[in-house]
Amino acid sequence: MTHKIIIDTDPGIDDAMAIFYAALHPDIDIVGMTSVFGNVTAEIAARNAIVLAERVGQTIPVAKGAAKPMVMEPNGVSDYVHGVEGFGTMPAQPITGKPVDEPAHEFICRMIHEHPNEIILCPIGPLTNIAMALEHDPTIAAKTKAVYIMGGGLNKGNVTEYAEANIWNDPHAADAVFAASWDITMVGLDVTTLVQCVPADFERLAASTPTIGGFLNEAVQFYMDFYASHYGKRGCDMHDPTAIIAITDPQYFTIETHALEVIVDGARIGQTLRSTDPSRPKHKVPMDVDAEGVKQRFLSMIETGF
Numbered sequence: 001m002t003h004k005i006i007i008d009t010d011p012g013i014d015d016a017m018a019i020f021y022a023a024l025h026p027d028i029d030i031v032g033m034t035s036v037f038g039n040v041t042a043e044i045a046a047r048n049a050i051v052l053a054e055r056v057g058q059t060i061p062v063a064k065g066a067a068k069p070m071v072m073e074p075n076g077v078s079d080y081v082h083g084v085e086g087f088g089t090m091p092a093q094p095i096t097g098k099p100v101d102e103p104a105h106e107f108i109c110r111m112i113h114e115h116p117n118e119i120i121l122c123p124i125g126p127l128t129n130i131a132m133a134l135e136h137d138p139t140i141a142a143k144t145k146a147v148y149i150m151g152g153g154l155n156k157g158n159v160t161e162y163a164e165a166n167i168w169n170d171p172h173a174a175d176a177v178f179a180a181s182w183d184i185t186m187v188g189l190d191v192t193t194l195v196q197c198v199p200a201d202f203e204r205l206a207a208s209t210p211t212i213g214g215f216l217n218e219a220v221q222f223y224m225d226f227y228a229s230h231y232g233k234r235g236c237d238m239h240d241p242t243a244i245i246a247i248t249d250p251q252y253f254t255i256e257t258h259a260l261e262v263i264v265d266g267a268r269i270g271q272t273l274r275s276t277d278p279s280r281p282k283h284k285v286p287m288d289v290d291a292e293g294v295k296q297r298f299l300s301m302i303e304t305g306f
Contacts, residue, residue, distance in 0.1 A: 065104025
């Protein structure tokens with residue numbers, strides 16, 4: 001079965017891992033990517049999405065999306081985690097393509113209507129574009145096959161004690177997305193922090209596939225520096241690729257179902273909660289994972305590259 005997906009992204013080093021995995025997977029067809037602020041600006045994110053598509057030899061439409069949250073003031077980009085240009089210490093990478101002349105939220109709506117009940121949305125950045133698409137055309141919820149979100153976490157945060165970065169960067173958008181009646185799987189910190197790679201893993205990829213693995217190995221050094229300085233370990237959590245792997249390999253995940261809501265102000269802003277509101281739909285939330293299985297799935301897929 002081929003999965004038609006739109007990746008909404010702010011690349012970003014672990015975004016690059018996720019996009020490479022999806023691009024190389026024989027059962028995934030990336031029908032588009034949309035850029036959003038977060039790890040970098042929306043402008044840089046659009047360029048970086050094209051960089052990644054071109055590095056795997058694919059022409060994928062990229063639509064530029066939201067540059068700031070729907071309601072609140074932006075928090076600022078995560079250049080201390082991903083580097084100023086998004087790929088560690090690498091300078092801005094050249095591209096031959098350019099973004100399509102269509103805003104991301106309109107691109108998302110159009111693609112869903114052109115492929116009803118076939119598109120899987122996979123936002124791996126703040127949820128602003130997804131919420132804007134819903135606001136622009138609420139009927140897309142009934143015509144979207146599924147939504148796989150890298151974000152949130154019911155038991156932990158990362159930018160604060162309570163909040164995960166993607167939800168924290170636009171909590172109002174996230175809350176609107178979770179309130180909608182569509183098939184969401186929220187792949188959050190409860191599982192993504194359990195899937196970890198270490199320097200030897202990226203050295204393995206660089207040796208087997210210099211074009212892709214070599215790129216990741218160079219970019220990830222900055223990312224692992226951040227983990228070493230903040231968490232005392234030289235490695236990295238595999239946040240974004242884990243969300244894509246949940247699409248192709250659900251057998252690795254233990255799923256619970258919960259209605260979800262997001263705190264949109266105060267000290268706990270960005271916290272994702274189990275909701276007691278009976279009007280809210282229930283969504284799938286992986287709460288445990290075969291971490292080694294997911295890791296080896298990622299590594300083996302990247303090794304098929306070039």
